[in-house]
Amino acid sequence: MNDQEARDWLQRIRALPDQGPVRIMNVCGGHERSISLAGLRDALPPAIELIPGPGCPVCVCPEEDVYRAIRLALETDAILVAFGDMLRVPVNVPRGEPRSLEQARAAGADVRPIASPAEAARLALARPERPVIFFAAGFETTMAPVAALLAEGLPGNLFLLLSGRLTWPAVAMLLDSETPGFDALIAPGHVSTVMGPEEWQFVPERHGLPTAVAGFGPESLLAAIHSVLRQRLEQQCFLDNCYPEVVRPGGNPTARALLTQTLGVTDANWRGIGVISDSGFVLREAFAAHDARRQFALAEKPERRRTGEMPPGCDCARVVLGRIYPDQCRLYGKGCNPRSPIGPCMVSDEGACRIWWRHGIHSGVPSEA
Numbered sequence: 347m348n349d350q351e352a353r354d355w356l357q358r359i360r361a362l363p364d365q366g367p368v369r370i371m372n373v374c375g376g377h378e379r380s381i382s383l384a385g386l387r388d389a390l391p392p393a394i395e396l397i398p399g400p401g402c403p404v405c406v407c408p409e410e411d412v413y414r415a416i417r418l419a420l421e422t423d424a425i426l427v428a429f430g431d432m433l434r435v436p437v438n439v440p441r442g443e444p445r446s447l448e449q450a451r452a453a454g455a456d457v458r459p460i461a462s463p464a465e466a467a468r469l470a471l472a473r474p475e476r477p478v479i480f481f482a483a484g485f486e487t488t489m490a491p492v493a494a495l496l497a498e499g500l501p502g503n504l505f506l507l508l509s510g511r512l513t514w515p516a517v518a519m520l521l522d523s524e525t526p527g528f529d530a531l532i533a534p535g536h537v538s539t540v541m542g543p544e545e546w547q548f549v550p551e552r553h554g555l556p557t558a559v560a561g562f563g564p565e566s567l568l569a570a571i572h573s574v575l576r577q578r579l580e581q582q583c584f585l586d587n588c589y590p591e592v593v594r595p596g597g598n599p600t601a602r603a604l605l606t607q608t609l610g611v612t613d614a615n616w617r618g619i620g621v622i623s624d625s626g627f628v629l630r631e632a633f634a635a636h637d638a639r640r641q642f643a644l645a646e647k648p649e650r651r652r653t654g655e656m657p658p659g660c661d662c663a664r665v666v667l668g669r670i671y672p673d674q675c676r677l678y679g680k681g682c683n684p685r686s687p688i689g690p691c692m693v694s695d696e697g698a699c700r701i702w703w704r705h706g707i708h709s710g711v712p713s714e715a
């Protein structure tokens with residue numbers, strides 16, 4: 347982090363003429379972590395609100411996909427691998443049944459955390475006698491290495507339970523609603539590195555909102571905040587790239603080509619939010635033999651209740667959409683904390699509830715014991 351640069355941007359922001367309340371949304375868990383860690387909310391003029399938006403792939407992963415992963419782990423002889431965050435995400439099942447992959451493992455299933463898609467391939471090669479199912483949930487930045495793996499060729503015993511999502515359609519859905527809830531956007535740096543910043547051009551062009559791509563240091567975030575505030579003041583909205591050292595026009599052409607070659611795009615469900623047009627990745631037909639949804643049939647369970655929903659009382663969907671701050675959920679710190687999470691936003695390192703709690707935002711709730 348460049349402290350002096352961050353201080354300079356802060357001074358420039360404070361020197362701007364007052365323009366009343368401004369709500370700036372970010373759509374990246376990494377941005378939210380940096381904002382909270384650096385205490386940017388307290389450092390900025392009080393009229394500037396920084397709103398965490400739909401930037402956590404684990405939080406929006408459909409409940410039915412997590413449930414399917416749990417069942418595949420329990421009901422087949424496969425090794426189920428997933429990124430560590432996903433292991434603690436709760437689903438809605440009757441008391442006594444495993445409600446997370448972690449609990450499925452405790453019940454005897456072979457569930458293993460991995461750190462990268464390549465690790466799933468290595469495990470499959472090392473254990474050719476067993477099927478390995480990779481529960482691949484994530485945004486564009488995770489789907490790019492999954493696409494590379496597919497293009498290289500999967501081991502015959504490796505299957506994908508794909509639950510990939512694109513970020514921009516969630517923002518488009520908010521902007522198309524009557525109440526987007528924000529006046530300016532900080533676009534995600536990592537996603538733009540892969541897909542190109544142009545994906546966010548629609549925000550200033552179609553919706554007239556100031557937009558800036560930011561990196562993860564406070565100086566880059568503050569530069570983006572300064573940019574969108576100036577755009578508003580000068581009434582000139584455009585897409586500003588405040589992370590040019592990494593984000594290039596067109597993104598990463600190789601990664602984009604691999605994504606196009608291996609994955610299609612379809613309407614997809616977001617947990618607690620509903621179906622968003624053109625927001626989900628699917629395996630192309632050529633990879634049907636590696637599609638866990640097709641290769642491992644599970645009997646329907648029509649009696650299952652609250653399918654697809656958040657756990658009772660959990661407000662994650664409203665947190666993800668920026669409708670409320672994490673500490674406005676009535677369970678925040680009262681029954682829901684990182685040690686004992688109720689909803690996915692308290693599980694994932696990219697979830698706003700966990701980030702806020704970890705960084706000491708305990709306003710209005712009793713301290714963790």
Ligand code: SF4
Nearest residue numbers: 661662675682689699
């Ligand atoms: Fe869900 Fe817990 Fe966050 Fe409330 S505090 S929205 S229950 S994760």
